[in-house]
Amino acid sequence: MRDGRSTPRAVVLLSGGLDSGTALACAIARDGCAAHCLSVRYGQRHLREIEAARRVAEHLGAAEHRVIDLDLSRFGGSALIAADEPVPRDRPLDDTEIPRTYVPGRNLIFLSLAAAWAEVLGAGRIYAGLTAVDYSGYPDCRPEFVAAFQAAAEQALAAVVEGRQRLAVITPLIDLGKAEIIRLGLSLGVDYGLTHSCYDPVGEQGLACGHCDACRHRLKGFEEAGVEDPVKYA
Amino acid sequence: MRDGRSTPRAVVLLSGGLDSGTALACAIARDGCAAHCLSVRYGQRHLREIEAARRVAEHLGAAEHRVIDLDLSRFGGSALIAADEPVPRDRPLDDTEIPRTYVPGRNLIFLSLAAAWAEVLGAGRIYAGLTAVDYSGYPDCRPEFVAAFQAAAEQALAAVVEGRQRLAVITPLIDLGKAEIIRLGLSLGVDYGLTHSCYDPVGEQGLACGHCDACRHRLKGFEEAGVEDPVKYA
Numbered sequence: 001m002r003d004g005r006s007t008p009r010a011v012v013l014l015s016g017g018l019d020s021g022t023a024l025a026c027a028i029a030r031d032g033c034a035a036h037c038l039s040v041r042y043g044q045r046h047l048r049e050i051e052a053a054r055r056v057a058e059h060l061g062a063a064e065h066r067v068i069d070l071d072l073s074r075f076g077g078s079a080l081i082a083a084d085e086p087v088p089r090d091r092p093l094d095d096t097e098i099p100r101t102y103v104p105g106r107n108l109i110f111l112s113l114a115a116a117w118a119e120v121l122g123a124g125r126i127y128a129g130l131t132a133v134d135y136s137g138y139p140d141c142r143p144e145f146v147a148a149f150q151a152a153a154e155q156a157l158a159a160v161v162e163g164r165q166r167l168a169v170i171t172p173l174i175d176l177g178k179a180e181i182i183r184l185g186l187s188l189g190v191d192y193g194l195t196h197s198c199y200d201p202v203g204e205q206g207l208a209c210g211h212c213d214a215c216r217h218r219l220k221g222f223e224e225a226g227v228e229d230p231v232k233y234a
Numbered sequence: 235m236r237d238g239r240s241t242p243r244a245v246v247l248l249s250g251g252l253d254s255g256t257a258l259a260c261a262i263a264r265d266g267c268a269a270h271c272l273s274v275r276y277g278q279r280h281l282r283e284i285e286a287a288r289r290v291a292e293h294l295g296a297a298e299h300r301v302i303d304l305d306l307s308r309f310g311g312s313a314l315i316a317a318d319e320p321v322p323r324d325r326p327l328d329d330t331e332i333p334r335t336y337v338p339g340r341n342l343i344f345l346s347l348a349a350a351w352a353e354v355l356g357a358g359r360i361y362a363g364l365t366a367v368d369y370s371g372y373p374d375c376r377p378e379f380v381a382a383f384q385a386a387a388e389q390a391l392a393a394v395v396e397g398r399q400r401l402a403v404i405t406p407l408i409d410l411g412k413a414e415i416i417r418l419g420l421s422l423g424v425d426y427g428l429t430h431s432c433y434d435p436v437g438e439q440g441l442a443c444g445h446c447d448a449c450r451h452r453l454k455g456f457e458e459a460g461v462e463d464p465v466k467y468a
Contacts, residue, residue, distance in 0.1 A: 077354035105350025116339025120311035145389035155379035
């Protein structure tokens with residue numbers, strides 16, 4: 001845990017997955033921030049990731065970890081928040097169609113929550129593990145979105161508008177492939193055995209399914225990095 | 235209630251106050267939309283406004299009214315969501331300082347929720363009763379913020395990025411003073427007796443206090459419009 005006047009504060013969006021865990025390590029171990037982690041219980045079927053987020057935050061020495069409830073299944077529109085819609089399995093990873101696991105507005109909403117908390121904390125940075133390389137084509141993971149979001153947040157927050165605070169949305173992984181992300185994370189001390197990526201965990205132990213987009217990008221990344229994935233698959 | 239293929243769908247942010255009720259009337263009575271209203275229980279001390287929102291939505295013939303829970307008091311930073319901090323009373327209405335009733339990120343978050351729901355509904359419009367004239371100087375009520383938010387939402391939502399849907403954030407009141415808003419609303423059939431504006435309602439009946447910024451802007455608006463405010467004051 002870091003603190004003190006000279007330590008920059010950051011809000012870190014932490015899902016519990018591989019990417020956000022690596023972004024957290026960038027905030028703390030690489031950039032020297034005091035990290036205030038935010039996870040959202042949004043009705044996701046893989047709620048297990050919240051427990052993973054708690055473990056990752058503790059392991060990497062976050063200043064705190066807060067979980068907020070916002071039930072996006074009230075809006076629907078995604079297989080990730082609908083109990084009755086199957087998660088796509090074994091989809092070609094180069095498929096350009098946006099899959100049904102896309103959650104409308106998710107990163108817009110999550111970054112907005114992070115921005116609100118950042119203003120209250122006086123934190124000048126938000127870290128998010130978005131990546132636009134080995135991903136599922138979600139539009140809210142692209143750098144164009146991140147830049148537009150930052151511009152909107154700069155107009156929204158009193159402390160930024162009045163020049164008392166800056167707000168930078170930092171996406172350290174956005175140009176990295178999954179293997180590069182894994183190598184970066186390992187160099188910064190991430191224990192990927194604590195993370196959870198699978199959209200559709202299996203059985204009481206919540207083992208990774210190995211067939212959803214999240215599992216397949218992850219497995220391909222570990223394979224390309226020449227490292228064994230420490231999590232268990234069904 | 236309107237519906238049908240030729241009726242444009244809109245998500246309307248509805249707080250239960252004077253402005254958002256007028257914006258809803260613009261969406262339905264002026265612009266012919268099917269209005270899907272969204273209210274947020276965000277930990278506001280004047281939770282009574284949610285019941286007012288329900289009444290206003292019903293009276294104006296909204297297609298539906300949905301209430302979502304998101305406890306922003308978890309972040310703090312505002313007198314509006316803190317039970318132990320008093321709401322400022324009798325503040326000069328021309329004070330340029332942003333008051334403690336400002337809720338960090340509120341409109342950024344609420345518009346993000348509206349955008350997410352709009353994508354699921356296939357709604358091409360969001361209405362919000364923001365006004366930058368007789369207001370408390372909240373930065374997220376300014377047209378600069380609205381334009382920046384729309385640009386961010388256009389990059390976030392798959393349906394918009396792929397050209398299947400447009401998304402316009404419509405703020406019909408942004409350039410109007412409170413008296414003009416009241417005259418517009420009356421011409422469109424708003425019953426302001428159903429609305430609730432007060433930040434700090436008094437007693438079991440929840441009467442308007444008459445001293446918070448919201449009450450004072452409202453009272454001044456009715457006075458300038460030459461109309462009696464139908465709500466009861468303590």
